[in-house]
Amino acid sequence: MSAVVSPIRDPLIEGGKTYGQITEDICSPTERVPSLAWTVAFIIAVLGLGLYVFTVVWTIFYGIGSWNLNRTIGWGWDITNFVWWIGIGHAGTLISAILLLFRQKWRTGVNRAAEAMTIFAVVCAGQFPLIHMGRLWLGFFIFPYPNTRGPLWVNFNSPLLWDVFAISTYFTVSLLFWYTGLVPDFATLRDRSKGIRRKLYNTVSFGWTGAAKHWQRFESLSLVLAGLSTPLVLSVHTIVSFDFATSVIPGWHTTIFPPYFVAGAIFSGFAMVLTLMLITRKVLKLEQYITLAHIESMNKVILVTGTIVGVAYLTELFIAWYSGYLYEQYAFYNRVLGPYWWSYVGMMACNVLSPQIFWVKKFRRSITITFVMSIFVNIGMWFERFVIIATTLARDYIPSSWSYYTPTWVEIGIFIGTLGLFFTLYLIFTRVAPVVAVAEVKSILKTAGDQYVGPNAKHQHETETAKTASH
Amino acid sequence: MNQFKFAASHKAVTYGMMGLGVLCLLITFLIDDELHTRFWSNYLHNTVFFTGVAFISLFIMSAFITAWAGWYVTMKRVWEAYALFLIPGLALMLVLIIGLWGGFHHLYHWADAEAVATDKILQHKSAFLNKGWYTFGTLIIMGVWIFFAMKLRQLSLDEDQYGTTEYKYHHKMRIWAAAFLPLGGFTSAALVWQWVMSVDAHWYSTLYAWYTGASWFVSAMALTILTVIFLKFMGYLEAITEEHLHDMGKYLFAFSIFWTYLWFSQYMLIWYANVGEETVYFQTRQREYPVLFYGNLIINFLVPFFVLMRNDTKRKYGTLVFVSAVVLIGHWLDFFQMIKPGVLHTAHEVMAHGHDHAHGEEAHHAFMMGFHFPGLLEIGTMIGFLGLFIYFVFSRLEKASFEPKNDPYLAESLQHHV
Numbered sequence: 001m002s003a004v005v006s007p008i009r010d011p012l013i014e015g016g017k018t019y020g021q022i023t024e025d026i027c028s029p030t031e032r033v034p035s036l037a038w039t040v041a042f043i044i045a046v047l048g049l050g051l052y053v054f055t056v057v058w059t060i061f062y063g064i065g066s067w068n069l070n071r072t073i074g075w076g077w078d079i080t081n082f083v084w085w086i087g088i089g090h091a092g093t094l095i096s097a098i099l100l101l102f103r104q105k106w107r108t109g110v111n112r113a114a115e116a117m118t119i120f121a122v123v124c125a126g127q128f129p130l131i132h133m134g135r136l137w138l139g140f141f142i143f144p145y146p147n148t149r150g151p152l153w154v155n156f157n158s159p160l161l162w163d164v165f166a167i168s169t170y171f172t173v174s175l176l177f178w179y180t181g182l183v184p185d186f187a188t189l190r191d192r193s194k195g196i197r198r199k200l201y202n203t204v205s206f207g208w209t210g211a212a213k214h215w216q217r218f219e220s221l222s223l224v225l226a227g228l229s230t231p232l233v234l235s236v237h238t239i240v241s242f243d244f245a246t247s248v249i250p251g252w253h254t255t256i257f258p259p260y261f262v263a264g265a266i267f268s269g270f271a272m273v274l275t276l277m278l279i280t281r282k283v284l285k286l287e288q289y290i291t292l293a294h295i296e297s298m299n300k301v302i303l304v305t306g307t308i309v310g311v312a313y314l315t316e317l318f319i320a321w322y323s324g325y326l327y328e329q330y331a332f333y334n335r336v337l338g339p340y341w342w343s344y345v346g347m348m349a350c351n352v353l354s355p356q357i358f359w360v361k362k363f364r365r366s367i368t369i370t371f372v373m374s375i376f377v378n379i380g381m382w383f384e385r386f387v388i389i390a391t392t393l394a395r396d397y398i399p400s401s402w403s404y405y406t407p408t409w410v411e412i413g414i415f416i417g418t419l420g421l422f423f424t425l426y427l428i429f430t431r432v433a434p435v436v437a438v439a440e441v442k443s444i445l446k447t448a449g450d451q452y453v454g455p456n457a458k459h460q461h462e463t464e465t466a467k468t469a470s471h
Numbered sequence: 472m473n474q475f476k477f478a479a480s481h482k483a484v485t486y487g488m489m490g491l492g493v494l495c496l497l498i499t500f501l502i503d504d505e506l507h508t509r510f511w512s513n514y515l516h517n518t519v520f521f522t523g524v525a526f527i528s529l530f531i532m533s534a535f536i537t538a539w540a541g542w543y544v545t546m547k548r549v550w551e552a553y554a555l556f557l558i559p560g561l562a563l564m565l566v567l568i569i570g571l572w573g574g575f576h577h578l579y580h581w582a583d584a585e586a587v588a589t590d591k592i593l594q595h596k597s598a599f600l601n602k603g604w605y606t607f608g609t610l611i612i613m614g615v616w617i618f619f620a621m622k623l624r625q626l627s628l629d630e631d632q633y634g635t636t637e638y639k640y641h642h643k644m645r646i647w648a649a650a651f652l653p654l655g656g657f658t659s660a661a662l663v664w665q666w667v668m669s670v671d672a673h674w675y676s677t678l679y680a681w682y683t684g685a686s687w688f689v690s691a692m693a694l695t696i697l698t699v700i701f702l703k704f705m706g707y708l709e710a711i712t713e714e715h716l717h718d719m720g721k722y723l724f725a726f727s728i729f730w731t732y733l734w735f736s737q738y739m740l741i742w743y744a745n746v747g748e749e750t751v752y753f754q755t756r757q758r759e760y761p762v763l764f765y766g767n768l769i770i771n772f773l774v775p776f777f778v779l780m781r782n783d784t785k786r787k788y789g790t791l792v793f794v795s796a797v798v799l800i801g802h803w804l805d806f807f808q809m810i811k812p813g814v815l816h817t818a819h820e821v822m823a824h825g826h827d828h829a830h831g832e833e834a835h836h837a838f839m840m841g842f843h844f845p846g847l848l849e850i851g852t853m854i855g856f857l858g859l860f861i862y863f864v865f866s867r868l869e870k871a872s873f874e875p876k877n878d879p880y881l882a883e884s885l886q887h888h889v
Contacts, residue, residue: 004886256677258736324595
């Protein structure tokens with residue numbers, strides 16, 4: 001990392017922090033009694049988790065018939081939620097792997113929470129392929145293994161099976177990556193604690209001592225994992241897009257799907273990171289580590305990916321017309337002007353139009369606007385998957401089998417329930433681990449702390465004066 | 472040395488290259504079929520390839536400015552000069568436009584009024600695939616690109632001259648660069664559909680424009696590495712070290728993989744769904760152009776992947792020059808295989824018109840130099856265009872110092888260490 005920093009870069013750590021203060025600020029929230037806000041949030045989240053368990057049990061007990069799927073519409077909220085969650089689970093790995101390769105220092109402020117969020121989102125996503133089978137106890141059928149059912153094997157030609165491999169690989173690597181980063185931080189927590197807490201953190205930090213050899217191994221492992229995760233960022237949502245694009249259903253079968261799904265996934269992932277980080281930084285008082293500069297950078301990513309998604313939407317519309325293929329044209333006519341027009345409008349408004357306000361610097365640096373926008377994008381990306389799945393299936397080749405779909409309370413309950421599952425996991429995480437990567441933030445202090453760079457940097461002014469004096 | 476001097480001997484070499492190009496085009500024209508299919512398709516191929524390199528250089532530069540990249544500014548003059556090649560690019564495109572209106576070439580099936588009259592699909596597409604759109608789309612869109620290229624160049628030169636520590640010019644560049652990104656993204660797709668995809672007028676793919684963009688990106692990066700290393704050998708660009716080359720090597724590596732990813736996405740989805748209207752594109756290439764089809768993947772994926780995977784190969788001149796040269800030719804071949812089969816098919820149809828045998832089987836399968844594989848004439852033509860590109864770029868390089876002395880990131884770039 002270059003020690004010379006351009007004078008126009010913003011500092012990324014504010015408040016003239018020392019290394020000791022960084023440790024104290026980030027570690028202390030895990031050592032205090034939880035605040036009232038946390039407790040209330042946790043109760044609500046656990047209630048949501050309860051709803052999840054209840055609706056899933058209901059589904060298993062009464063069967064998939066308790067959902068409103070029908071012969072025409074075989075995928076509804078289940079797969080919409082699955083794709084939505086798996087998309088959200090893309091930001092963490094993008095931040096930790098790809099931004100690492102691009103040497104973006106602002107990633108250090110948000111990578112820990114984003115990776116945690118990734119893992120929890122993938123956990124939520126992973127529920128749906130199982131639940132939507134209806135017979136949960138046969139879930140192990142998705143794995144290819146020598147079996148006693150004769151020739152009954154999973155279909156290796158099916159993207160649904162590739163999903164199983166892609167997502168479990170992604171989950172494993174993301175988890176390892178996250179945990180690797182946590183090891184030195186767990187050791188820091190250990191060194192600050194006593195008794196059973198100390199024993200626990202000593203175990204989870206594998207007896208880390210901070211020896212040079214430890215750091216060397218840590219760095220090489222991080223590099224290997226970053227190398228492995230980079231293609232994974234692309235591969236997972238590519239294969240999810242294959243679930244649709246390998247078919248011959250108009251509106252699903254289009255070659256732009258893989259990169260466009262990946263862009264959309266990063267888009268929604270960043271939106272969720274923003275939603276969580278804006279609350280976390282406020283509640284845990286981490287405004288000096290997750291600064292407006294961080295938020296502005298993330299809003300730029302939102303603007304870029306939102307616009308890429310917009311280019312893809314318009315490309316699809318144009319090529320549908322250009323193709324001269326009647327069914328393709330009708331599929332898109334139906335999307336925009338059919339009975340589900342409202343979901344298309346919701347998608348366009350939330351994903352393409354509204355992020356355009358981030359062209360204005362003032363809005364990119366406004367916490368309120370960013371928070372509202374992050375919710376908008378979350379909604380918009382849910383609509384996108386609903387548009388792709390439900391509206392396409394509702395009207396296929398044979399008009400006599402056209403149908404309309406509204407979810408039952410069970411389906412809605414499962415979706416809200418996964419939010420409960422997600423927030424339960426996230427809230428526990430904020431209690432047991434530092435939400436900002438302590439060791440990584442320290443590594444950029446000298447090149448991004450506001451006492452070293454930016455308008456208040458005394459060191460830089462000194463060197464500049466020294467330079468002028470020597471002339 | 473920060474001030475480039477275009478040596479007379481080098482100038483002479485580029486003149487020689489251009490002369491060879493003109494000679495090859497002339498020979499191609501004379502030995503060609505009645506429609507001059509080989510001549511015109513070679514012209515289109517090289518024009519699109521080098522214009523695309525110029526466009527994507529402008530796009531990369533805009534993206535880097537927007538992303539606050541610091542490491543590259545010691546070599547930004549190279550990309551500024553590349554981007555300005557859009558001006559001769561437009562002039563080259565004008566020849567194609569004149570040819571379109573004058574009926575001198577039959578590159579595009581949709582431009583043939585007789586064919587459109589009996590073809591329902593082409594009639595449907597004629598609202599987009601017509602001479603008016605082709606002409607004004609090219610003129611207006613390329614005009615806008617040129618405007619941005621010149622604007623960024625001017626701001627960059629002004630910064631050298633009048634720049635202060637308030638970095639007023641840099642802030643202006645950020646605005647123009649950010650505005651260009653969505654604009655360039657949208658408009659390049661429209662032009663690629665017109666220029667290249669419409670060669671196979673019936674066929675369509677939503678990914679096409681992104682795929683060609685990735686191909687241009689790798690070509691531009693390869694050409695940049697070659698230029699930078701050449702300039703270093705001439706004693707210029709001392710500020711660029713193996714650290715910068717390492718980063719460029721990483722870009723070459725990463726985007727070669729990204730190109731392969733897009734290639735695979737497009738091919739796999741079409742192959743898997745097996746819809747006749749779509750598979751015909753790849754079937755033609757796989758059956759009748761197997762060398763190009765498989766060679767494309769070997770040259771543009773396997774070579775950069777295996778050579779550049781190691782750390783040290785991205786830091787050595789030898790391996791970098793080797794891979795850059797290979798993928799530059801590889802992506803030139805990629806455009807060759809995008810353009811030639813469609814053009815040849817259209818030519819067969821036009822020539823067979825009025826004859827009893829609509830299009831004879833043997834005409835499709837017989838090997839034709841310059842279509843199924845580039846011959847010496849194609850290579851000569853490519854060298855000619857490359858000569859023009861180098862001549863133009865080096866003349867621009869002469870007009871400004873290599874060191875952007877008032878750039879806010881200059882110190883970072885000078886100290887760059889990976």
